[in-house]
Amino acid sequence: MTSHEVHVPHHHGGPEHGLAQWVAIFTAIMATCGAIVGHEASETANEAILIKNEAVLKKAEASNQWSYYQQVSTKTHLMELAKALTPATKHADYDEKLAKYARQKEEIQAKANEFESQVKEADGKSAALRGPRLNFAYALTLLQIAISVASVTILTGRVWLFGVAGISAAGGLVFWAMAFLAH
Numbered sequence: 001m002t003s004h005e006v007h008v009p010h011h012h013g014g015p016e017h018g019l020a021q022w023v024a025i026f027t028a029i030m031a032t033c034g035a036i037v038g039h040e041a042s043e044t045a046n047e048a049i050l051i052k053n054e055a056v057l058k059k060a061e062a063s064n065q066w067s068y069y070q071q072v073s074t075k076t077h078l079m080e081l082a083k084a085l086t087p088a089t090k091h092a093d094y095d096e097k098l099a100k101y102a103r104q105k106e107e108i109q110a111k112a113n114e115f116e117s118q119v120k121e122a123d124g125k126s127a128a129l130r131g132p133r134l135n136f137a138y139a140l141t142l143l144q145i146a147i148s149v150a151s152v153t154i155l156t157g158r159v160w161l162f163g164v165a166g167i168s169a170a171g172g173l174v175f176w177a178m179a180f181l182a183h
Contacts, residue, residue, distance in 0.1 A: 023150045023162060030150070030169050034143040037176050041136035044183060048129040055122035062115035069108040076101040135179035142172030 076098060083094035146169035153161040 019159060019162070020154055023154050023165075026162075026165065026169070027147050027150050030143050030147050030172075033169075033173070033176070034140055034147070037136055037140045037143060037172070037179075040176075040179070040183075041133065041140060044129055044133050044136060044179075048126045048133060051122050051126040051129070055119050055126060058115050058118040058122060062112050062119060065108055065112035065115060069105060069112060072101050072104050072108060076105070129183070132179040132183040135175045135182065139172045139175035139179060142168050142175060146172060 079094055079097050079101065083091055083098070086094070146165045149161055149168060150165040153159065153165060
């Protein structure tokens, strides 16, 4: 051997070599699962945000309708006051306007109530996504722990750590399944 050559020891299929292959395969599979879970978690969070935004917009529309309702109610009260202060011969004109305002108030109230029910529905949908979002987060955390512990298995040579990694991965897969089924 010359002074510039480096001797690299070769593993010829010993028990550590087999474990390294299993850990490498396990790590690749868990990393792939983690990437999918991360994507699903992001998609679920985005969906919840969009639904919550819809609820906020509907709430604003309901608020606008209630403000309009107040405006028509104020006009109604002013019209009733004006009617009370005028002679009976002019009441027909006021009665016509009061009837118009009463119809408007009914229509406005119906719209406002519809928006309020849409708010409740959207809030419910958004809240329903909380469980799957948490389960995706737990799944991703446990899969990342499994990858880390599997890596430590090779560094330390302690095979029992690979079992811990497997348990963590199994927990992550259970949470992933729970999130998937709930979504």
